[in-house]
Amino acid sequence: MNFDLKTEFTLSKDISKLEKEIKTFFSDFEKTVLKGKKVNFQNIKIKGETFTLNIVSKSTFRPHNALLQIKNKISQEFGKKHHIGVREIKIENYTIVFDLEKKPLKDFKIPFAKIEIKNKTAKLILEQVDEEFLRGNYIDRIIKRVHEKVENQYYEGKGEFWKSIWESKSKKPVWNKDPTEEMVKKDWLKQGPTKGKWFFRPQAAAILKTMEKIAIEEVLKPLGFQEIIESNVVPFEVWLKTGHMEGMPGEFYYVCEPNTRDPDKWEKFVDLTKITREIPISELKKNLSDPKGGLCYAQCPVIYWSLKGKTISEKSLPVLIYDNTAISGRYESGGRHGIERVDEFHRIEPVYIGTREQLLGLREKLLERYKHVFNNIFDLEWRMAWVTPWYMQQAGKIGDKGTQDTGTIDFEAYMPYRGDRKKSEWLEFQNLSILGDKYIKAFNIKAQKSSLWSGCSGIGLERWATAFLAQKGINPDKWPEGFKKYLDKLPKGIEFL
Amino acid sequence: MNFDLKTEFTLSKDISKLEKEIKTFFSDFEKTVLKGKKVNFQNIKIKGETFTLNIVSKSTFRPHNALLQIKNKISQEFGKKHHIGVREIKIENYTIVFDLEKKPLKDFKIPFAKIEIKNKTAKLILEQVDEEFLRGNYIDRIIKRVHEKVENQYYEGKGEFWKSIWESKSKKPVWNKDPTEEMVKKDWLKQGPTKGKWFFRPQAAAILKTMEKIAIEEVLKPLGFQEIIESNVVPFEVWLKTGHMEGMPGEFYYVCEPNTRDPDKWEKFVDLTKITREIPISELKKNLSDPKGGLCYAQCPVIYWSLKGKTISEKSLPVLIYDNTAISGRYESGGRHGIERVDEFHRIEPVYIGTREQLLGLREKLLERYKHVFNNIFDLEWRMAWVTPWYMQQAGKIGDKGTQDTGTIDFEAYMPYRGDRKKSEWLEFQNLSILGDKYIKAFNIKAQKSSLWSGCSGIGLERWATAFLAQKGINPDKWPEGFKKYLDKLPKGIEFL
Numbered sequence: 001m002n003f004d005l006k007t008e009f010t011l012s013k014d015i016s017k018l019e020k021e022i023k024t025f026f027s028d029f030e031k032t033v034l035k036g037k038k039v040n041f042q043n044i045k046i047k048g049e050t051f052t053l054n055i056v057s058k059s060t061f062r063p064h065n066a067l068l069q070i071k072n073k074i075s076q077e078f079g080k081k082h083h084i085g086v087r088e089i090k091i092e093n094y095t096i097v098f099d100l101e102k103k104p105l106k107d108f109k110i111p112f113a114k115i116e117i118k119n120k121t122a123k124l125i126l127e128q129v130d131e132e133f134l135r136g137n138y139i140d141r142i143i144k145r146v147h148e149k150v151e152n153q154y155y156e157g158k159g160e161f162w163k164s165i166w167e168s169k170s171k172k173p174v175w176n177k178d179p180t181e182e183m184v185k186k187d188w189l190k191q192g193p194t195k196g197k198w199f200f201r202p203q204a205a206a207i208l209k210t211m212e213k214i215a216i217e218e219v220l221k222p223l224g225f226q227e228i229i230e231s232n233v234v235p236f237e238v239w240l241k242t243g244h245m246e247g248m249p250g251e252f253y254y255v256c257e258p259n260t261r262d263p264d265k266w267e268k269f270v271d272l273t274k275i276t277r278e279i280p281i282s283e284l285k286k287n288l289s290d291p292k293g294g295l296c297y298a299q300c301p302v303i304y305w306s307l308k309g310k311t312i313s314e315k316s317l318p319v320l321i322y323d324n325t326a327i328s329g330r331y332e333s334g335g336r337h338g339i340e341r342v343d344e345f346h347r348i349e350p351v352y353i354g355t356r357e358q359l360l361g362l363r364e365k366l367l368e369r370y371k372h373v374f375n376n377i378f379d380l381e382w383r384m385a386w387v388t389p390w391y392m393q394q395a396g397k398i399g400d401k402g403t404q405d406t407g408t409i410d411f412e413a414y415m416p417y418r419g420d421r422k423k424s425e426w427l428e429f430q431n432l433s434i435l436g437d438k439y440i441k442a443f444n445i446k447a448q449k450s451s452l453w454s455g456c457s458g459i460g461l462e463r464w465a466t467a468f469l470a471q472k473g474i475n476p477d478k479w480p481e482g483f484k485k486y487l488d489k490l491p492k493g494i495e496f497l
Numbered sequence: 498m499n500f501d502l503k504t505e506f507t508l509s510k511d512i513s514k515l516e517k518e519i520k521t522f523f524s525d526f527e528k529t530v531l532k533g534k535k536v537n538f539q540n541i542k543i544k545g546e547t548f549t550l551n552i553v554s555k556s557t558f559r560p561h562n563a564l565l566q567i568k569n570k571i572s573q574e575f576g577k578k579h580h581i582g583v584r585e586i587k588i589e590n591y592t593i594v595f596d597l598e599k600k601p602l603k604d605f606k607i608p609f610a611k612i613e614i615k616n617k618t619a620k621l622i623l624e625q626v627d628e629e630f631l632r633g634n635y636i637d638r639i640i641k642r643v644h645e646k647v648e649n650q651y652y653e654g655k656g657e658f659w660k661s662i663w664e665s666k667s668k669k670p671v672w673n674k675d676p677t678e679e680m681v682k683k684d685w686l687k688q689g690p691t692k693g694k695w696f697f698r699p700q701a702a703a704i705l706k707t708m709e710k711i712a713i714e715e716v717l718k719p720l721g722f723q724e725i726i727e728s729n730v731v732p733f734e735v736w737l738k739t740g741h742m743e744g745m746p747g748e749f750y751y752v753c754e755p756n757t758r759d760p761d762k763w764e765k766f767v768d769l770t771k772i773t774r775e776i777p778i779s780e781l782k783k784n785l786s787d788p789k790g791g792l793c794y795a796q797c798p799v800i801y802w803s804l805k806g807k808t809i810s811e812k813s814l815p816v817l818i819y820d821n822t823a824i825s826g827r828y829e830s831g832g833r834h835g836i837e838r839v840d841e842f843h844r845i846e847p848v849y850i851g852t853r854e855q856l857l858g859l860r861e862k863l864l865e866r867y868k869h870v871f872n873n874i875f876d877l878e879w880r881m882a883w884v885t886p887w888y889m890q891q892a893g894k895i896g897d898k899g900t901q902d903t904g905t906i907d908f909e910a911y912m913p914y915r916g917d918r919k920k921s922e923w924l925e926f927q928n929l930s931i932l933g934d935k936y937i938k939a940f941n942i943k944a945q946k947s948s949l950w951s952g953c954s955g956i957g958l959e960r961w962a963t964a965f966l967a968q969k970g971i972n973p974d975k976w977p978e979g980f981k982k983y984l985d986k987l988p989k990g991i992e993f994l
Contacts, residue, residue: 226702
């Protein structure tokens with residue numbers, strides 16, 4: 001790496017006569033503090049109350065890290081001898097040259113700096129940088145982000161890692177229709193009131209609630225999971241810690257609070273609404289705060305937040321908890337389909353925290369319970385595969401290979417309405433992850449003695465329902481016996497003319 | 498009432514020579530179309546291609562309603578004879594004088610007009626009004642809003658209507674502590690992650706889920722209610738129909754969608770987030786749409802929406818449905834307290850639609866089931882009162898008196914931690930409303946034959962829990978036998994050091 005930082009110091013008095021002393025100061029600083037660091041001071045120029053110089057480094061030592069040290073030292077030495085202090089430091093220009101692992105496939109930008117790339121060498125040019133910028137450690141993150149952007153260019157377009165690990169027997173489906181379409185025709189389901197959301201009338205609601213009951217009774221309770229209830233609104237700080245904020249900002253539903261409840265401040269809005277029968281958006285926006293968070297995207301971040309900074313007693317390990325209340329919102333610009341790909345869905349999310357051994361053992365037990373549900377109760381044609389979901393790859397925390405320890409297993413079901421079982425895309429209707437210590441560290445969660453890992457397993461009720469109905473139909477008479485024990489008859493619903 | 502509208506017509510040709518014909522036209526119009534309506538045309542002045550005139554009405558006839566008619570008639574008559582058309586109509590000035598029922602207590606403003614009030618007479622002065630404004634019927638709504646604002650001035654500060662109708666026996670409370678505070682101390686509850694929201698750890702979650710179970714098993718199922726599942730996001734159009742939009746805009750949590758999912762558009766946001774580890778709000782706002790809706794405030798509006806324009810079969814009456822999924826969000830700027838006054842809460846909302854007789858009968862049955870729960874299971878000290886909630890008064894649809902037919906019954910529980918049972922404020926922990934045909938009409942819901950009414954009854958789980966715990970404590974050993982049948986032991990929870 002190669003750094004060249006041009007800085008200007010403004011002092012409290014004219015220093016024209018101190019040229020020799022100043023040059024000696026820097027030459028001493030080089031020989032003592034920066035000894036062996038391949039850092040040099042160059043072009044020291046003195047003019048009135050200011051001097052400029054370049055700090056040049058040929059190693060990984062960052063010149064900006066020396067600046068504040070220099071400031072202090074000058075204040076000490078010249079303060080004592082000449083009653084001179086440092087008023088201001090400016091960075092006029094900062095050039096950083098470093099090698100990339102790969103040659104970028106296309107140009108890109110980076111905030112705060114100009115970037116020039118030749119082959120595998122990147123050159124960052126920053127101008128007029130302030131002290132806060134340096135203190136905030138932005139430089140190192142800019143360099144890291146440049147590496148990441150190049151890496152992403154190579155990664156884009158590569159599919160998700162996928163490796164089959166188990167497959168059920170082939171089963172003869174009861175029908176090959178799209179269950180959502182059929183339920184809409186029967187008035188069991190209605191789309192809306194906003195994009196990608198659904199209204200479940202009694203028959204469809206009964207199916208979804210049965211999925212919930214089976215998940216709780218057959219998977220979570222037998223393994224000792226305890227229910228918690230979390231908020232549906234997630235502040236940005238939580239998503240900053242989990243990496244969601246930078247991973248999928250285009251998929252959140254953002255939430256804005258009113259900035260006041262004072263009726264006087266809302267009076268004009270109310271007047272305009274009553275008079276025009278339309279929403280006066282610009283008047284509304286005057287009364288709203290900037291967004292500070294969004295709707296639940298997955299439930300685990302808030303569960304980790306709830307344990308932030310806590311030390312868990314050994315006898316509470318493994319912590320086995322689940323949320324069945326927060327509703328997941330994910331903005332889908334396109335590709336919505338039926339109740340299986342939506343902007344809002346209902347999910348139970350078990351989270352487990354314990355030692356590596358505890359979690360590996362738990363994974364086996366969870367797999368066994370899930371197999372029991374999908375084989376014995378749903379009688380599904382389904383399979384399991386090791387995958388690394390894109391958001392994990394995006395956050396750059398997990399490699400692109402499934403391993404036996406950390407990683408994610410996807411559960412996929414054959415969807416007869418999509419066509420041939422070999423050629424059509426199966427539906428991911430369940431997953432199970434062990435995530436190592438990623439979130440444990442992010443939220444500083446500790447145990448009395450043990451090192452902790454964590455994981456989670458999203459149970460999407462709409463996905464369970466779609467997988468089941470796509471294979472078994474919507475006529476309860478044709479449902480498997482195991483499922484009929486939970487639901488053998490649909491509610492009457494509401495009849496329309 | 499008194500209207501004086503000054504308008505300018507611009508025609509397609511010079512009409513200086515047609516002065517006589519034009520004056521005759523208006524004199525004829527007065528005598529034929531406007532006969533007996535106390536409307537006159539005054540100050541007709543012709544200049545080049547334009548003429549101006551005042552339309553003066555001394556009755557409730559609105560001059561602006563004649564304008565488009567005049568435009569058409571002129572185009573017909575002068576088009577045929579002189580090949581002249583109307584290019585533009587401008588309203589230069591419109592003065593409306595009308596009487597108020599009461600003298601305003603203070604000045605106020607109204608959009609689109611200047612308002613001058615002397616005693617009980619209001620004068621509206623509008624300038625430069627366009628055609629669309631007239632077509633949109635804004636004028637009548639402005640007049641209505643002026644009346645309403647004066648009415649509200651008299652209403653402000655008046656308490657909610659309240660009339661006790663039933664009271665339980667006085668019961669000796671188990672303790673007099675604030676249950677939220679005690680649960681926080683025991684780590685059963687944690688505030689956050691955003692204002693006025695809570696995280697329920699296993700012990701507190703078990704209590705809330707027991708409330709849910711009791712409501713379903715003891716109240717809703719025995720009466721034949723069927724569950725539906727609605728979306729948590731409500732578009733403004735639905736709240737415009739229910740009146741919530743103008744009733745409580747300062748209490749909603751507003752929702753904004755991303756205006757794109759395109760990663761290129763989000764790249765700068767991601768860069769800045771990764772480099773600064775803060776949320777770049779102005780960059781974020783570039784990528785967000787204007788709000789189009791908000792989080793569920795109460796569940797009934799979306800239930801009504803789901804039946805919009807439908808004709809319900811007689812045999813499905815009364816329709817008895819409930820939502821137990823959408824989470825209610827209400828922005829509370831102050832006055833938050835414990836889990837009983839919060840920004841986010843969990844509520845089951847049964848909605849009933851049927852004939853007047855069906856609903857009055859249902860009300861008796863619901864009251865009986867609620868009494869059973871609060872007396873025999875919770876063993877509470879509580880009372881019922883006829884009330885008219887402020888939002889109903891605000892929307893101006895229901896009077897300020899409780900009646901035997903439509904109206905709301907509040908259920909209130911004594912809160913020992915607040916002090917003396919006679920002097921302290923009791924907690925509203927349940928309500929029951931019959932609303933007549935207000936929402937039925939707003940959403941154009943019909944039955945095969947019958948006229949429909951509707952109503953709803955909010956079951957707030959946090960409120961039920963607080964009422965119960967405030968009187969019975971948080972030690973299961975001391976809970977009443979009826980409740981112990983549902984929950985006699987709390988889950989272990991998570992132990993922290």
